[in-house]
Amino acid sequence: MVHFPENALSCSSETTTDTKNDNVIYQKNRDILTLPAGCLATTVLRLSCKGIQEKKHYSFDLKNRMLNGDEIVRVEMYPNNDTVTNEKVSYDKQTFTILISGGEMIADVGINFVIKTLEGEDLEFICILPIRPEGILEAGSNYNVIMGAQGPAGKASYTLSIGTVTTLEPDQQATAEIIQGENGANTLNLALVKGDQGKTGEAGKDGASYVNDGTVDLNVQSLILGNVNSVPFEDVKDGAIMFNPSTQQLVIKKNKQWIPLNMNNFTLQTSYKNNSGTTPVNFAPDQITLSKDGVSGNDGVTAGYLQFTGSSVATPTLLEVRTSFKLTTTTDMDYYIAGYNGNINIRVNPNKKTIAVYSNNTTKAYEVDYTNLGLNLTDNNFHVLSLCLNAGYRGFMSFAIDGVFFNRNYPPANFYFSDLRIRGTENMIVPANELTVKDIALSSQLPTRVNKTAVQSSFASYDGWYVCINNNVTNQQLTNGLLLKPNSLLDSFKSICPYYLNNSIVANQSLFNEEGLYSGIMSLHSTMDIPIFTMELAFKFKSEYNIPKLRRTIVGNINNMYSIGLTANSINRLTIKYHTAPDAEFTLVDALTLDEWHILAVSSNNNLMHVFVDGKLVHVRNFATNFQNLYFRALDWNQYIVDPNCLSIKHLSLLIGTAKYYKDYDVTQTPDTPTDYNLNGFFYPLVDGRLANENATSPLVNVILDENSSFKAKTVPYNEAMTTFPSLPFASYGTNNPPSVFDTKGANIYITSISGNALKETV
Structure with a gap:
């Protein structure tokens, strides 16, 4: 807990020098605040004020508090108000500058700064940041x-x-x-x-x-x-x-x-901004259709099957399909719970007590004994199936019942809502009253990746919720209008996939610490070929764990059969190897310094790939690279996996649609915090398991209208509840009055009064 002097939060907010109180130091608007030497126990350091919406740089000089020749190597900020955050820190020997944002109006926020120096000192001081009206x-x-x-x-x-x-x-x-x-x-x-x-x-x-x-x-x-x-x-x-x-x-x-x-x-x-590299789709259909033989009663659907008709758009690359189901039989039969017509689906056999994953209508990919997972699915209670597409729990896709995962590595895929089926399909008839389903939900945010975590009971965070009781198959989230939520085909990059297998044959379980990924592997998945991109990461090999006889891969791609890493039979020769040809291996660095962090950058412009190590161009080659099955610390989920602690990877960043270092390399552009990186890109710190993209993306949505179609829409600022803006009017759109391009950066678009096939597709 940070304690502040009694007069700290009540002193004047003027920015001029206080001549009456020598213990209060005020910072003028753009001056560098120079900290005095000696004890600061009775000194109040007061920064110039900022508004709620402002992002403002503040600079500090610690020369009076540091040893001669010592330098700042790290700055940490701890405000006593969670709404105040820092987005960027830069150092120059004994001074540092920090970009501060957020805050609540009419508040004095105490900030505790902790500074680590090259000589090993830990310095600490407290400032007061006044949050004041902008005018x-x-x-x-x-x-x-x-x-x-x-x-x-x-x-x-x-x-x-x-x-x-x-x-x-x-x-x-x-x-x-x-x-x-x-x-x-x-x-x-x-x-x-x-x-x-x-x-x-x-x-x-x-x-x-x-x-x-x-x-x-x-x-x-x-x-x-x-x-x-x-x-x-x-x-x-x-x-x-x-x-x-x-x-x-x-x-x-x-x-x-x-x-x-x-x-x-x-x-x-009004709401348009250029944003290349994203192809959004509309999300959460307004209703589900019950088959002709379907029965929906007090408990849910007890006969027939459910499907999303009239919606031929692709599902988001990241998608959770959640279904509550209850078995009232012990028949030896695989009961179809949820899946895609002619493709992946999940079935339960109450007699054999197994859960099966089918790759299509007839082929069983694998099955597991659900009693070994601690589950009892014949207790006459409802259970929850989560079918998660791509980037799921420790692997590719993921499947869980009541929070218990039973997935094995399953390749990523793109599906359409029109193929989604619940409780059987046209060719898979489930007997009446033996399987009941209700509370179907859709979300583009995947659930927790922690195994055996209780399933949340609230549906508030789901984009689609269909009760399925007494023929109630309309999306319950449409009270204020359908939220037009764009999801890019690149949404599989929202987070990195860690892996889960850990046995005598394969030891690829992802482990993270303060230095990032230090054991196992992780991967990215996308079915898209991306000819223009920039990928950067920080890596470090440790000499004490070096095993020369094996190739030690930093990044590899099983589809393209290439990898970058330390070559076999060498302590520290860094190479790029094209595994389709025995002699296609090229040296990047003859003798890489071990036990130090290095920066690897791969910048591709129309498949002309440039590879940089620590800012030096070391390799150029025409090579089609994509992100399907792109692995880190491996070439595949079970090939060339580096031993634990031998290699650490952190600060992975991606920029889609831009070859940032195509002509030359500027080391000052190398990102090590999200705000140092392009906000339309992706940044994964990896430190302590931080796998999610920490940069906001803003895909565009363009609604295409069929003839005689129409709808109404209103824009609500991001993170604001619909009910907060009841006075905003809905705008009417039709074929004679088509909408302009929507951009959800800073806003959500709600759709209502849909007539015809208004939400046909997007571009």
Whole structure:
């Protein structure tokens, strides 16, 4: 627990020097805060304030507290408020700069900094970060209008969100009407005069309007208005949108001037931003169809089968299909629970007490005795089957009943909702009343990877929930409209697959510590060929565990038959080997230094692959590389697996669609934190088992309408509940009024009033 001086949280928030109190040190806006020497027990270090939405760099100089010649090697930040986070830290000998974001309005946040140095010292100090409003829009005798979510205690405050915006001809009168809402949430409806074309930058109707080129996010639904008179011009960042009361126009700061915003273009560009490398699909169909012989009663479906009709789109690459089922028989028969028509499906035999995985309608891939897993499936209770596509629990796909996994390595695959079947298929008739299913759920977020973990009872996090009781087969999550949730074909990269086998034949169980993956293997899976990409990782070989007779693979691909690693019969010669040809092995580094971290980068431009080690170009070759069955610390799940502790891998990053180092290598671009990396890419720290992509992605969605199809949609800011924005109107779309491209970065799109085959497909 961090303790702060009693006066620390009550001192003034001024940024000038306090001449009355020598124990308080204030940081001016962009100054480096120089820490004094000696004991800081009674000293208050107070940073310049920041707003909730601001990300701000703060710099510190520790020269008075460090030995001569010593350098900073690591900085850790521990705020006493979880909403405050750091995204980037950089060091320069005895100074460091940290990017801080988040916070709650009108709060003084205590931050404990811990610094580790090259000479082995651990230094520590505490600062106060004031979270304050970014500026006052308008002051009155009884109120203030403040940019932000809330104002100072004792003062009323509210936010303004744009509602409707109408463009008027130059001879019409502009209007601005505020519609009061609950809890200070108000909507501003604008009728703005269209400007004539004139000299760029002039205010009023003669100003040339700004046209977004698609590289700037302009989200009108979540815009918090600012007033051009409320803040100094030089303090406004480029690209900010504000309101000019003198001209009654929305303006954007561009090229050191306020430029009127072209509202016609603004409507088109409202939620669009270029984002290459993703191909999204619509998700969670609105209902399930019960077969003609189906029966749905008080317990669920007791006869027939269920399928998702009218939805020919592909399922997300990551998908959990969850089904509650109950067996009321001990017949010697494999009862079809859930799966895909003509493809993978799960069946239970209550007589033999086995769970079977079928690769198609007739071929049984394998089966296990479920009593050995501690399960009893004939106890007349409902049990939960989870069928997880790709990147599942410690392997490829994963299958679990009541949280107990029974998967073996099964290749990744792409399926369609129209092929998904529950409780049998057209050619697999399950006898009535012997198997009951209910509570079918769909999620693009896979469940926990911890074996034997209790299945959650809540369906709130699922995109689709179908009760299946008394013919109730409609998605229960449609109360506020169908959430149009795009999922890229690259979503299999959201997390890395660890592995689970660990026996006398194969020892590939993934183990992680503070240095990353140090034992076993992990892999990425995608059925796509990706000709342009950049892959980087940090690796270290330890000399004490070196076994020269074996090849020690860092990364390999069984499909392409190539690997990068230390060659056999050598202590430290790093090579790339093409396993399809005996003599196709090329030296990358003659004598790699062991016991030190190195950076491997593979940058491919239209299948012309460049390999860098520690920033030096060491290999170029035309070679088609893809990420299907791409393994780390191995060439396959059971080939060339490096011994435990011999090799550690951490800080894996991927950038799809860009060959970052195609022409040359800039070592300063090598990422070791998520914010150092391109936000449209993927970053996996691997340290202590952190396998998930820590960068946000923002796939695009373009709804294509059939003739006579229509729907309504509204955009809700990301992480905000639908009920928080009841005043936002649904926009109507049809074949004569098609929607523009949706982008879920910073927003969710809810769909309702669907008519025809409106959600046919996306591009």
